[in-house]
Amino acid sequence: MAKFRKKGSKGLPPISTASLPDIVFMLLFFFMVSTTMKEVSLKVKIKVPQATELAKLEKKSLVTYIYVGVPTTQYRSLYGSEPRIQLNDQFATVSDIQSYIAQERESMKESDRPKMTTSIKADFDCPMGIITSIKQALRKAQALKINYSAAQKSEY
Amino acid sequence: MAKRETPEVNAGSMADIAFLLLIFFLVTTTMDTDSGLARLLPPPVPEDVPPPPPIKDRNVFTVLLNSNNQLLVKGKPMKVEELKDAAKEFILNENNDEKLPEFKDVEVDYFGLVPVTKGVISLQNDNGTQYQAYLMVQNELQRAYNEVRNELARRKWSKDYDDLDDDQQKAIRQIYPQKISEAEPKNISN
Numbered sequence: 001m002a003k004f005r006k007k008g009s010k011g012l013p014p015i016s017t018a019s020l021p022d023i024v025f026m027l028l029f030f031f032m033v034s035t036t037m038k039e040v041s042l043k044v045k046i047k048v049p050q051a052t053e054l055a056k057l058e059k060k061s062l063v064t065y066i067y068v069g070v071p072t073t074q075y076r077s078l079y080g081s082e083p084r085i086q087l088n089d090q091f092a093t094v095s096d097i098q099s100y101i102a103q104e105r106e107s108m109k110e111s112d113r114p115k116m117t118t119s120i121k122a123d124f125d126c127p128m129g130i131i132t133s134i135k136q137a138l139r140k141a142q143a144l145k146i147n148y149s150a151a152q153k154s155e156y
Numbered sequence: 157m158a159k160r161e162t163p164e165v166n167a168g169s170m171a172d173i174a175f176l177l178l179i180f181f182l183v184t185t186t187m188d189t190d191s192g193l194a195r196l197l198p199p200p201v202p203e204d205v206p207p208p209p210p211i212k213d214r215n216v217f218t219v220l221l222n223s224n225n226q227l228l229v230k231g232k233p234m235k236v237e238e239l240k241d242a243a244k245e246f247i248l249n250e251n252n253d254e255k256l257p258e259f260k261d262v263e264v265d266y267f268g269l270v271p272v273t274k275g276v277i278s279l280q281n282d283n284g285t286q287y288q289a290y291l292m293v294q295n296e297l298q299r300a301y302n303e304v305r306n307e308l309a310r311r312k313w314s315k316d317y318d319d320l321d322d323d324q325q326k327a328i329r330q331i332y333p334q335k336i337s338e339a340e341p342k343n344i345s346n
Contacts, residue, residue, distance in 0.1 A: 021167065024174040031181035049288040053298040054191040063190070119190060128290050129283030139200045148291055149192040 044069035044086050049124035051150035062115050064104045064143070066097065068130060069123035083126045085134065094133045101141040121149040193294055198337070215257040217246045217277045221293055223284030236292050243300035246275055247332060265327045266312070272331055280339040294336075301334050308332070 046069040057063050067086040071079040075091075085092050087100045105113055118138055122131060138146060219239070220228040227234045229242055249256035257275030264270050277297060281290050302317070305328050309317040317328060 017171070018167075021170040021174050024171055024178055028174055028178045028181065031178065031185055035181050035185040048192075049291045051193055051291055051295040053193065053295050053302055055194040057190040057192065117194075119192060122287050124286070124288035124291075126287040127283060128281050128285040128287060131287055131290070132281075132283065135197060139197050142199070144197040144199060145194070146197055147190075147192040147194050148294070149190060150291060150295075152191070 040065070040067075040086075040089050042067060042086070043072060043075055043089075043091065044084060044123070045072050046121055046123045047125075048121060048149050048151050050153040051148075052153050054150060054152055055147070057117065057119060057147060059115075062108070062112055062117055063147075064101065064116065064118045065121055066118060066134060067121045068126055068134070083123065083130050085130070094130075094137050097134060097137040098141040101138065101143045105143075115145070116143060117145045117147055118143045119147045119149050193291065193298060195294070211276060212258070214255055215274045215276060217243065217257075217275060219277065219279045219293060219297075221279070221281040221285050221290060223282040225286050225289035227293070236289075236296060239293065239296040240300045240303070243277065243297055244304055246277070247273060247300060247304050249273060249275070262330065264330045265323060267327060267331065270331055272333070276335045276337055278337050278339060297336055301332060304332050305329070 044067050046067060068083055069086075070076075070081055070083055071091070079091055085094065085097070087096060092100070101118070105116060108116060120131065120134060135146070138144070218228075218230055222228070227236060227239065229239065234242065246256060249259070252259075257273045259271035260274055261269050262272040264272075279293065279297070281293075306317045308328055308331065309315055309320055309324070313320060313324065317325065320328070
């Protein structure tokens with residue numbers, strides 16, 4: 001009988017995993033650089049409207065967010081199913097916006113204050129009434145640079 | 157002295173540590189870069205200021221948006237798709253139409269004396285208008301301005317508006333100033 005003879009002396013050498021940390025580190029750095037931490041947990045449901053002429057919000061530190069939408073299911077019993085405003089982590093009313101903006105402005109660097117931008121993240125199905133009252137409140141608070149958050153529309 | 161090899165540090169757990177970090181960042185990452193339509197709100201009007209003089213009818217491009225998301229542009233119903241071209245026609249007024257806005261000669265860098273339109277786009281919406289519809293109108297108006305500016309940039313420098321330097325962009329913005337006025341809100345219809 002023919003004898004199976006191993007070709008080498010030791011058989012297949014194990015695949016070296018020495019470069020595995022390098023690969024993982026590479027991935028790690030990629031995610032570390034591209035990551036942005038979620039600042040708030042959304043309590044309202046937001047599906048942003050679509051648009052084509054978008055401008056990027058450049059500096060995160062200059063942006064203040066106002067969320068508008070219908071409360072998510074777990075808050076619906078408490079806050080109803082009408083669109084509501086969320087500032088930071090809590091529900092608010094239009095009258096709270098002015099103090100919120102003032103407070104956010106306080107926390108900014110003096111040199112950055114004129115560049116402050118307010119991003120309105122509203123659900124696409126919101127009625128304009130609530131948006132308009134937010135805009136009026138922002139005008140009163142002298143936060144005139146605003147940005148209507150929108151997603152890129154793919155087809156036109 | 158006897159040559160002694162320094163013991164190698166065991167790097168086997170390096171991968172585990174790196175994996176742990178990697179998974180942490182993978183989970184916490186949100187990739188979306190925020191973008192949207194940038195707008196500038198008008199400063200609040202003091203109460204004791206008399207209302208500004210009325211603007212001539214030909215200089216105003218009225219856009220009304222009702223609670224059924226229907227458009228009324230200069231008294232005529234219109235589809236959103238047609239709005240951009242109508243707005244462009246209004247901004248440019250190439251044939252000096254009687255019904256389209258007047259011009260005022262303004263001194264602009266790089267261009268010299270250029271006629272600048274006096275036209276203002278007036279946008280009014282209802283409290284019941286859907287946000288998406290409103291944003292679409294804003295988007296179309298923005299698109300009209302962007303296209304008009306881009307065309308001028310191409311003619312003058314054969315470059316896109318976005319690729320121009322700040323002074324050039326400023327000059328173009330002076331020629332085609334973005335004047336979108338939003339009326340104080342009121343309930344037009346229910």
